[in-house]
Amino acid sequence: MKIALVGLPGSGKTTLFNALAEKPVEVLPGLPGSAPHVAVVKVRDERLEWLRDLHQPRKYTPATLTVEDHPGIPPGSAKSDRRGEMFGQMRNAEGLVVVLRAFACSNYPYEDPLPDAARDLELIALEFLSADLEICERRLEKLEAEWKKPKERDRVEREQAVVRRLTEALSDGRGAHSVEIRAERSPS
Structure with missing residues (x-):
């Protein structure tokens, strides 16, 4: 399954992505990239692990989740190729995780500093x-x-x-x- 992390710039998408990914990416505040960061995360399932231990197969493939960390959606963004490309990439995901800011941060240039x-x-x-x-x-x-x-x-x-x-x-x-x-x- 592929999920996309979406939200406004500085909402914590990359922080959540880094918590899920084995290889964290650098957080660059205020510098949204055009391509999403992508990580494949193994999903631990105790039932599957129990079956693996019971039957001891030669091959064991745990379920995985592909997580995409998309650039922040700038509010009120005009129609543009970049915006269209960004939403097009999000449409390929099977699920969207909307990340909302519920914290104050003085070192990021938020449009509105109050969450x-x-x-x-x-x-x-x-x-x-x-x-x-x-x-x-x-x-x-x-x-x-x-x-x-x-x-x-x-x-x-x-x-x-x-x-x-x-x-x-x-x-x-x-x-x-x-x-x-x-x-x-x-x-x-």
């Missing part, structure tokens, strides 16, 4: 909504071009209807999960 985890969570949620909205808008543009092909019109119109509903929800500040989508069976 407020609820505010930070709201900012991160808005950034994800914005990124999802960008995807929907780009998809609608591609569907407009595909609609010109007569063979594809039925499929394109159905997909356009769904993407428009998603776009409307995201524009209203609601997540994609708030839109009910029913699978239609195509006549065969």
Whole structure:
């Protein structure tokens, strides 16, 4: 399983990553990189170890967890290639761990020096909504071009209807999960 650590700059993502990873990385405050740090962490399972000890197999492979430490999401970041690339990398993860700052730190240049985890969570949620909205808008543009092909019109119109509903929800500040989508069976 692959999980991505996400949060605002200076929230403690790299500190958490270093606690999980066997080879810690250097924490460089205020200097977010473009590529995430990656570590493969062995997950200890007493049940699996008990079975290993009982059967003594020639090979033993414990479960692993791939952890990605992504650069901080700058709040209010404009649409950019770097932002799009960063969210694209996060989408490849099977789970997201949102790291929120609940500590004061005088040696980091925070936008707001007082920690407020609820505010930070709201900012991160808005950034994800914005990124999802960008995807929907780009998809609608591609569907407009595909609609010109007569063979594809039925499929394109159905997909356009769904993407428009998603776009409307995201524009209203609601997540994609708030839109009910029913699978239609195509006549065969």
